[in-house]
Amino acid sequence: MIHARGLARTFEGRGRGKAQEEVKAVAGVDIDLAEGEIVGFLGPNGAGKTTTLRMLTTLLKPTAGSATVAGFDVATQSQQVRRSIGYVSQSGSTSPEARAGEEVVDHGMLYGISQKQAESRGRELFEQLDLEGLWERKPQAMSGGQRRRLDTAMGLVHDPTLVFLDEPTTGLDPQARANLWTHISDLRTRRGATIFLTTHYLDEADALCDRILVIDHGSIVASDTPDALKRQVAGDLVSLVVADASKAAAAAELLGRIADTEVEVTGAQAGAAVSARVRGAGHEVAGLIRGLDAAGIDLESIEVRRPTLDDVFLDLTGRSLREQGA
Amino acid sequence: MFWRETYIVFRRQLRMALRNPAWVIIGLVQPILYLCLFGPLLEPLAGTLGAENAYTLFVPGLLVQLGLFGALFAGFGLIAEWRAGVIEAERVTPASRTALLLGRILRDVLQLFVQGLVLIGLAFLFGLTGSLPGMALGLVLTVLLGAACAAASNALALTTKSEDVMAPVINSVALPVLLLSGILLPMTIGPQWLQVVSDFMPTKYIVNAIRELFTGDFWTITTMWGVLWTLVLFAAGLWVGTRTFRRENA
Numbered sequence: 001m002i003h004a005r006g007l008a009r010t011f012e013g014r015g016r017g018k019a020q021e022e023v024k025a026v027a028g029v030d031i032d033l034a035e036g037e038i039v040g041f042l043g044p045n046g047a048g049k050t051t052t053l054r055m056l057t058t059l060l061k062p063t064a065g066s067a068t069v070a071g072f073d074v075a076t077q078s079q080q081v082r083r084s085i086g087y088v089s090q091s092g093s094t095s096p097e098a099r100a101g102e103e104v105v106d107h108g109m110l111y112g113i114s115q116k117q118a119e120s121r122g123r124e125l126f127e128q129l130d131l132e133g134l135w136e137r138k139p140q141a142m143s144g145g146q147r148r149r150l151d152t153a154m155g156l157v158h159d160p161t162l163v164f165l166d167e168p169t170t171g172l173d174p175q176a177r178a179n180l181w182t183h184i185s186d187l188r189t190r191r192g193a194t195i196f197l198t199t200h201y202l203d204e205a206d207a208l209c210d211r212i213l214v215i216d217h218g219s220i221v222a223s224d225t226p227d228a229l230k231r232q233v234a235g236d237l238v239s240l241v242v243a244d245a246s247k248a249a250a251a252a253e254l255l256g257r258i259a260d261t262e263v264e265v266t267g268a269q270a271g272a273a274v275s276a277r278v279r280g281a282g283h284e285v286a287g288l289i290r291g292l293d294a295a296g297i298d299l300e301s302i303e304v305r306r307p308t309l310d311d312v313f314l315d316l317t318g319r320s321l322r323e324q325g326a
Numbered sequence: 327m328f329w330r331e332t333y334i335v336f337r338r339q340l341r342m343a344l345r346n347p348a349w350v351i352i353g354l355v356q357p358i359l360y361l362c363l364f365g366p367l368l369e370p371l372a373g374t375l376g377a378e379n380a381y382t383l384f385v386p387g388l389l390v391q392l393g394l395f396g397a398l399f400a401g402f403g404l405i406a407e408w409r410a411g412v413i414e415a416e417r418v419t420p421a422s423r424t425a426l427l428l429g430r431i432l433r434d435v436l437q438l439f440v441q442g443l444v445l446i447g448l449a450f451l452f453g454l455t456g457s458l459p460g461m462a463l464g465l466v467l468t469v470l471l472g473a474a475c476a477a478a479s480n481a482l483a484l485t486t487k488s489e490d491v492m493a494p495v496i497n498s499v500a501l502p503v504l505l506l507s508g509i510l511l512p513m514t515i516g517p518q519w520l521q522v523v524s525d526f527m528p529t530k531y532i533v534n535a536i537r538e539l540f541t542g543d544f545w546t547i548t549t550m551w552g553v554l555w556t557l558v559l560f561a562a563g564l565w566v567g568t569r570t571f572r573r574e575n576a
Contacts, residue, residue, distance in 0.1 A: 057418055058418070059414065059417060059418060079420050082418055082419060082420040083420045085418070087415075087418040089411055089414050089415065089418075091409075091410075091411035091414065092410050092411035092412075092415075093410075093411045093412060093414070093415035094410065094411075094412065094415075095342065095406075095407060095410050095412055096410060097342060097345075097346070098338070098342055102338070102341070103338075106334055106337075106338045107415065107416075107419065109330075109334045110331060110334055110335075110416060110419040110420075110421040111419050111420065111421075112327070112420065151411075154415060
């Protein structure tokens, strides 16, 4: 559904003086999406997510590279691209004082479908997205979650086969997020839609996506399934807190036998923490505990943490995604 | 397709405007206030200004003022829409960019047309006399000027995307235009230097042309200049507007 090659966008810097500074927002990315895939586009703010999305949705012309979206070239066949895709932007799509249903119908009509079709399609979407009874409601009188679902209905009214969602759940409470996730995955099961969504929430990408693209500083730094990405991180994090700090070195030695990374020891006083990454910790940790027991090392606690996408991100970019997240 | 899209945008704009009572009331009250509160001041002066009827002199100026001011502020609504994401949502549809602009301008033009009708109709109660076809033509010129201003205002709104930037720009344009176009008082009563400055103001020729049209003088040099300037401004406004709307990333 999407094939992008070397897609790049540079903006003229607004710096004063003679030298025009060029800012590379997107520095040449390759993106491929197969039909029916749900792909997450992950990266901190300013990494180039929205710029890439705006190029793929014909809102912005690439300065280099090419892309076909739903079989059409974004540069030369923008009309056909627009007809085939749905776009749910992060900034909303309806006037606060308009009526929800009318906004959806007008939007559908701008795609060339008849008023009747747009209306029946709109009402069907309201039903599917739990917006029943809100047809006459003004968006300003809706909750954040309802407004996001209304934006989703706006983006789907013309029945697109490829849907772009730009940070669909930003600013929603956990319940509304989980609810929208259900609706997003329903899009595929019910309509066979292909979905490309940007997010800076790792749990969102983890819960929804078949595949994840990680973008940083305008380049794609990883592309794989969430599990495979997590496997790239060298194993699970095993952290021990040793009751007697003088035995921390001995504990570190034991952990080091099964560890795949350097063992880190922090805190020399009581309750020294010893941690390292261990591949397949679930299998190894029983032996470790027996060994610690035999050596007479008492533990205050032991924790085994599966790698999260945040660890992946830290691994790939050298910084945490959460620090950047809004 | 193009006209259908224009109509969809126009219908949406009009529907939202009509549901806003403030919009309807303020729009209608403005011309009435001018007629009631400023018109009487002009009545005793009409003779000295070289006019037989104060309202034949005054109403054309008011028409142009309505056209200029109402329409120049049209862009503020667009900024609000842009902020709500409406413009971007419309731009990902296959609809023509020009239709997105034109539908909005048509709403402003309709508002102006109705305001103009109210103004002229009401002025008859105050004692306006003159040529009816001339008044109709004057209203057409007003509407074309309003369309130009609305297009320019929308273009400015989409470029600046900020009320804080736009308000001073509009005000610094509108005030000299208002003062130098002879909208309230004809420039001919002013000193020479002021008349020379006002010669550079296209809207002065439009006001003068509408004044002559109101008295029934159709084929004069003054009306020709007025019509010419109206058409030039209309074409320029639409050109700037469509160019801005078609530009990517606007």
